[in-house]
Amino acid sequence: MNTTPPTEAQDRPARLTVGVVGAGRVGPALAASLQLAGHRPVAVSGVSDASVRRAAALLPDVPVVCPAEVLRRAELVLLTVPDDALPGLVAGLAETGSVRPGQLLVHTSGRFGTAVLDPATRAGALPLALHPAMTFTGTRVDVQRLAGCSFGVTAPEPLRMAAEALVIEMGGEPEWIEEAARPLYHAALAIGANHLVTLVAQAMELLREAGVGAPDRMLGPLLGAALDNALRSGDAALTGPVARGDAGTVAAHVAELRKHAPQSVAGYLAMARTTADRALAHGLLKPALAEDLLDVLANVGDGTGAGGAPPPGDHPEEGGHPEEGDR
Structure with a gap:
């Protein structure tokens, strides 16, 4: 698959600045895919050496900063941390005032819907749960594999079109999952x-x-x-x-x-x-x-x-x- 952005994506102004909290295998790939669609990655956080190398390979020239700084710089923030770490991360970001009103906050956990983002939602964030039903390697091949990949999507009704648009821009296909059905949905994929x-x-x-x-x-x-x-x-x-x-x-x-x-x-x-x-x-x-x-x-x-x-x-x-x- 050709990963060169289409001419119109290269020429038009970037529509959203994108940040990644958690440079594991998923986050950098999704940010790179959004970059192909014309968005602009501006910050990424990662702790381990592997995370820093992964970010450098998939998001060259994007600075590695702390999570709070990622939220300060980005309009669209991808929270791509392990499931068990997500509630604590969201609570911490909300408590420290890192979340900005109108900021799109997207997590990629299969287990959780948008309720896990409630602390940030109360601070004015716009919550989306976009889970790619795909296995990731942490390399650029992941960007190619997103083409045709289904995403388990949960979002408030007013944000439904925005969630769908982001998935489609990454080359995926949105599949709507009710909040209460997320654990069962994720269990099925794990099996x-x-x-x-x-x-x-x-x-x-x-x-x-x-x-x-x-x-x-x-x-x-x-x-x-x-x-x-x-x-x-x-x-x-x-x-x-x-x-x-x-x-x-x-x-x-x-x-x-x-x-x-x-x-x-x-x-x-x-x-x-x-x-x-x-x-x-x-x-x-x-x-x-x-x-x-x-x-x-x-x-x-x-x-x-x-x-x-x-x-x-x-x-x-x-x-x-x-x-x-x-x-």
Whole structure:
């Protein structure tokens, strides 16, 4: 993607001065994206060496100052700090008189809506919650990835158009989230993205243990297809031994994990139970096979049934030949 600002953005006067409080992976990227749209970053705060380097790379020539000075210089302030630090930061800025009436105060937390900005709102700030549903690297590639990225947006009704305009200027697509729904919204994203990273990293470790020389190359096409199928078809995309009701295979998996990666057993069992429940609810797993599978999962959970043989009561005739099932 070409990151050179369009001619009209370069030639017209900057519309808002932009400041960043918290030069983590998100803030500098959003400010750089706003700069491409014609706004003017004027200040950034960062404490660690990594933050200062990140700010210098994405926002060259923008001075690094304290948070209060960022608010003094900027009309639009991005508060891009960890979720747990945000309430204290906002309260502190309001108590010290750093917030100016009419100042746009934007946080990027997925968990919070605009209520967390209430101390600043009472001081006259205009509160916006703009959460990019994207994983960030802290490099310029993040600016490119914002194109088409959804933002979870919460704002007072009078500021709705302003919030939408800022998201669109960054190349994103606004998705309105009610204040009370923010924690659930954020939990869903954490399951879908953060936990995915953990699962993939764990899968690569296990493949290396099994002797695979390039786990990333092996997993890439498989994971790409699985993600595409899941986004298109939801639970109907489920395949594999749990969805097929292969209780013996699941037991064998757990037995091997106990030997080679015991720390992964709890996660495997939790995901297998959840997968079995969803497959059963959507008619993908036959009840008779589900009963045997859930028995195995209960037994291996307490360490009594992690053998590789199919459990008593298996009904292969109900599931068809193993090669006929989806894998």
